Amino acid sequence: MVDLPPAANGPLKDLEEWEDDLRRRYPEPANELAPQSTKAKEEFRDYRTTTRPSVREFYRLNHLYQTVDFVRAKRDDYLRLNRRKMGLWDGLEFLNTLVDDSDPDTALPQIEHLLQTAEAIRRDGHPRWFILTGLIHDFGKVLCLFGEPQWAVVGDTFPVGCAYAEEIVFREFLDENPDRERPEYQTPCGIYEKGCGMDNVLLSWGHDEYMYHVVKDYLPPEALYMIRYHSFYPGHRDGAYAHLMNARDRKYFNAVKAFNPYDLYTKAAERPDVDTLRPYYEDLWNEFFPPQLAF
Numbered sequence: 001m002v003d004l005p006p007a008a009n010g011p012l013k014d015l016e017e018w019e020d021d022l023r024r025r026y027p028e029p030a031n032e033l034a035p036q037s038t039k040a041k042e043e044f045r046d047y048r049t050t051t052r053p054s055v056r057e058f059y060r061l062n063h064l065y066q067t068v069d070f071v072r073a074k075r076d077d078y079l080r081l082n083r084r085k086m087g088l089w090d091g092l093e094f095l096n097t098l099v100d101d102s103d104p105d106t107a108l109p110q111i112e113h114l115l116q117t118a119e120a121i122r123r124d125g126h127p128r129w130f131i132l133t134g135l136i137h138d139f140g141k142v143l144c145l146f147g148e149p150q151w152a153v154v155g156d157t158f159p160v161g162c163a164y165a166e167e168i169v170f171r172e173f174l175d176e177n178p179d180r181e182r183p184e185y186q187t188p189c190g191i192y193e194k195g196c197g198m199d200n201v202l203l204s205w206g207h208d209e210y211m212y213h214v215v216k217d218y219l220p221p222e223a224l225y226m227i228r229y230h231s232f233y234p235g236h237r238d239g240a241y242a243h244l245m246n247a248r249d250r251k252y253f254n255a256v257k258a259f260n261p262y263d264l265y266t267k268a269a270e271r272p273d274v275d276t277l278r279p280y281y282e283d284l285w286n287e288f289f290p291p292q293l294a295f
């Protein structure tokens with residue numbers, strides 16, 4: 001077991017506080033035929049004034065410290081994948097050390113979120129790789145257990161090295177980012193080329209990119225897009241950064257959009273029976289992955 005405080009270094013009570021806040025910002029559409037509220041702008045203003053101080057502080061830190069140099073340094077370090085080898089169950093148990101297990105009601109929030117996401121995908125009759133994607137999409141949060149602060153693990157991701165889109169939540173906090181003083185990073189394309197494709201773009205560092213590299217040899221492209229970009233809300237929910245995307249991105253961001261409701265809106269579903277589900281998911285893991293993945 002890793003000896004870290006449950007709130008693993010940061011202003012958030014726990015990592016779920018960021019996701020709870022996402023659900024507030026992007027409420028579940030009441031009617032699938034009319035998913036976009038006509039009051040979106042008003043709601044967004046309301047969102048800003050009613051955001052909890054802990055969440056606001058979390059975004060302030062994220063926007064202050066996620067620079068090009070920071071992202072490059074984290075990639076150089078973590079993408080060597082030399083920290084730990086984990087199978088499904090050790091991974092889930094390790095992730096679960098992120099939480100305070102003194103509260104019996106929320107003793108397994110990470111495991112439950114992953115199983116609820118996967119079970120909802122399974123109920124809707126989607127392919128097995130999609131179900132597995134639901135199960136493992138947040139495994140990258142183990143970054144917290146490797147000592148990373150919350151703002152370098154979760155949070156909406158955004159490109160670094162080019163102008164910050166208006167759609168980024170609490171964008172004004174990016175005015176304090178040191179990259180703001182680098183003119184070469186502040187043009188629409190910055191250090192990239194128009195239409196270069198998101199694969200060539202550095203996103204702010206977090207659990208998405210990390211997990212993509214852990215599984216990139218084992219899953220189909222749709223699954224890899226879901227994992228790599230599920231926190232890229234400015235891109236997949238708000239349509240920003242289209243000028244950096246290529247045809248492949250435009251095709252596979254549909255998969256990211258299809259995945260997002262399962263990530264955000266399956267939380268209130270009935271609690272999964274972990275022991276009963278375990279054999280099914282062990283089989284599923286073994287169908288696509290070796291017994292252990294390198295993190």
Ligand SMILES: [Fe+2]
Pocket residue numbers: 137138207230231
């Ligand atoms: Fe996530």
Ligand SMILES: [Fe+2]
Pocket residue numbers: 113137138263
């Ligand atoms: Fe998630």
